[in-house]
Each structure stands twice: as structure tokens, then as C-alpha cells.
Amino acid sequence: MNSATSNSSGNAAPGASAGVASSASPTFSPLYQQIKALITQSLQSGEWKPGELIPSEVELAARFKVSQGTVRKAIDELSAENLVVRRQGKGTFVATHHEERAHYRFLRLMPDAGEPRQAESRVVEVKRLRAPAEVARMLELKGGDSVIMIKRVQSFEGVPAILEEIWLPGALFRGLTAERLIEYKGPMYGLFETEFGTRMIRATERVKAVSTEAAVGELLAVASGTPLLSVERVSFTYGDKPVEVRRGLYRTDSHHYQNELS
The missing domain is CATH 1.10.10.10 (Winged helix-like DNA-binding domain superfamily/Winged helix DNA-binding domain)
Structure with a gap:
């Protein structure tokens, strides 16, 4: 799908x-x-x-x-x-990403029962590298331009639920390190807004079903072959400028993806 x-x-x-x-x-x-x-x-x-x-x-x-x-x-x-x-x-x-109402604007994974809870984030890896061709295209960068790749696991009540790879233009996010991400306690978009002057205005997403590979299963604590929801998001700032590519794998055994259409 x-x-x-x-x-x-x-x-x-x-x-x-x-x-x-x-x-x-x-x-x-x-x-x-x-x-x-x-x-x-x-x-x-x-x-x-x-x-x-x-x-x-x-x-x-x-x-x-x-x-x-x-x-x-x-x-x-x-x-x-x-x-x-x-x-x-x-x-x-x-509007600001620091508002409580903004925390779930881009995160659409909701619990099957009970109220949404703030995710606990664990940074697995942060590195600066040359943009892969597909990421460069999506971020409208030149081939070989610098990007920052963040890999993290988000959990709810101690249970891993989301594995994300986040790709950001290196020129916009100079100084972003694993240490800074770990010590910052607010929403990641709030950090981007406050310290890097970059505010996410809108996003487009592609959603499809995939099965778990072994390395992913270790991080999400599920068996290989388990169905997951793959969500690829491109986020834009003012002027429709793409500033983030986010690729997430979502467990949906106790959560669902919720969107509001109008």
C-alpha cells in the first residue's frame, strides 16, 4: 500500500x-x-x-x-x-514546536487504548557524511553535500515502538551532535527551532507495510518477519524548502497510525 x-x-x-x-x-x-x-x-x-x-x-x-x-x-x-x-x-x-499541542502534529502513532504518551528517545547513532543520491534529491542538495544522519529508537513505557533514520542538511545543522541531542529534553523539532532557526511547517509522507529485518528486529525487540509500518516523511520549512527526510519503522501491535482528513 x-x-x-x-x-x-x-x-x-x-x-x-x-x-x-x-x-x-x-x-x-x-x-x-x-x-x-x-x-x-x-x-x-x-x-x-x-x-x-x-x-x-x-x-x-x-x-x-x-x-x-x-x-x-x-x-x-x-x-x-x-x-x-x-x-x-x-x-x-x-506557533512553536514547544507547545504541548504540537508534539503530536507530526507523530501519528497512537496507542490502541488510553491517552497518547510522550515517547522516550534513545539516540543510537549520529554521523556526518556525504548525502546519498536519493537523500540529496529529496533535500534538494547537490551530490556530495554534507548531511547529518541520526538514528534513534522511540519507546512508550519502556517498549520500543519506532526506529527512525533522520537526514538533515549539514549546512543548516552545524554543531548538532549526539551529546546535544541526548542532553536536550524537549521535542526534537523544538531543538531545531530554538538552536538552529529551522521550523518545520508542513510534511509529506509515504506509508507502506514492510517486514522486519534482523538488525531492525534487535532494536525494536521483535522477531524477523514481523509486519511493520514504514513511513517516509519529507518536512519543509518556510518557502517550501525541504529540510528533513525521516524514515521510520513503526510497530503496530499495540499502536495505530492516525490521520485526520478534511
Whole structure:
């Protein structure tokens, strides 16, 4: 089984530019989409850091010289894409991977019974090497560019459940070591966000069934030939730039893969 998952016109806003098609005919995006793009640029540039309060809708409307309704529609979409978080009576904040609600956004392995629990992580290996051809293609790197490969086992209540290989561009993650990963107690994406300025915005996944090989079985404490779920994920930051390839093997004897479709 293979499957892939993700995730008319208006006047130009200040700072926004209309695209030009190959035929030289002007093309326009709705005004709220232009405002959304401008807000996203501010997020990408770090004007507002993860976890920080962004200006109110009234302030943003004055800044961009548009109606408050236009700003609200732009923020509605940013909220739906998990780039910002609305908090009743407090305002709108830049989303961060340190929030409890974000911990399970990319981890879709859920227990068959009971509430989701925080995984315990054991780093097996961290090494820097030249990118294999397939990884380089997926990360849009040049052949031979440096990458960091992390292998780790995630367990729930002491039982191994996930074996992961994580591939990251070496240039973006200079200084990332096994020691740093082991001493850091928060979510891995929180570390990437805080110390390397790289925030995962969206991801695509390919899911299929595989059987356990001997070396994998030793790490996941299952017999060779046991069915596993293979999940290959590419994660993207702002500008649709791929910054992570993650290949996970999931035990599903007491867990299941859960996704929400809309």
C-alpha cells in the first residue's frame, strides 16, 4: 500500500507584487492572500519569533492599509496551516514546536487504548557524511553535500515502538551532535527551532507495510518477519524548502497510525 498525504483578483497590497505569466499577461491573487504572504515573510524573517505575540488585526490592517476583515481572513488561513495560534482573550501567537499541542502534529502513532504518551528517545547513532543520491534529491542538495544522519529508537513505557533514520542538511545543522541531542529534553523539532532557526511547517509522507529485518528486529525487540509500518516523511520549512527526510519503522501491535482528513 502506498499513499501520500500532506498536510479572483484584488488590488495589490503595499509591498506585494503581482506575478507575470509567461504570456506577459498579469495575474492577481486575492488581497487576503497577498496579506497572508506578507505576514508569512515577517514570520520567515524572524520579525516575530516562535511563541511571540504578533500585532493585532487592527494594527496589521493599519500597517498594510487594508480592512480588518482582510487581515482576519489571512490569519484564518495561517492558523489553519499551524503557522500561528489564536488564544481567546490574549491574541494571536507565532506557533512553536514547544507547545504541548504540537508534539503530536507530526507523530501519528497512537496507542490502541488510553491517552497518547510522550515517547522516550534513545539516540543510537549520529554521523556526518556525504548525502546519498536519493537523500540529496529529496533535500534538494547537490551530490556530495554534507548531511547529518541520526538514528534513534522511540519507546512508550519502556517498549520500543519506532526506529527512525533522520537526514538533515549539514549546512543548516552545524554543531548538532549526539551529546546535544541526548542532553536536550524537549521535542526534537523544538531543538531545531530554538538552536538552529529551522521550523518545520508542513510534511509529506509515504506509508507502506514492510517486514522486519534482523538488525531492525534487535532494536525494536521483535522477531524477523514481523509486519511493520514504514513511513517516509519529507518536512519543509518556510518557502517550501525541504529540510528533513525521516524514515521510520513503526510497530503496530499495540499502536495505530492516525490521520485526520478534511
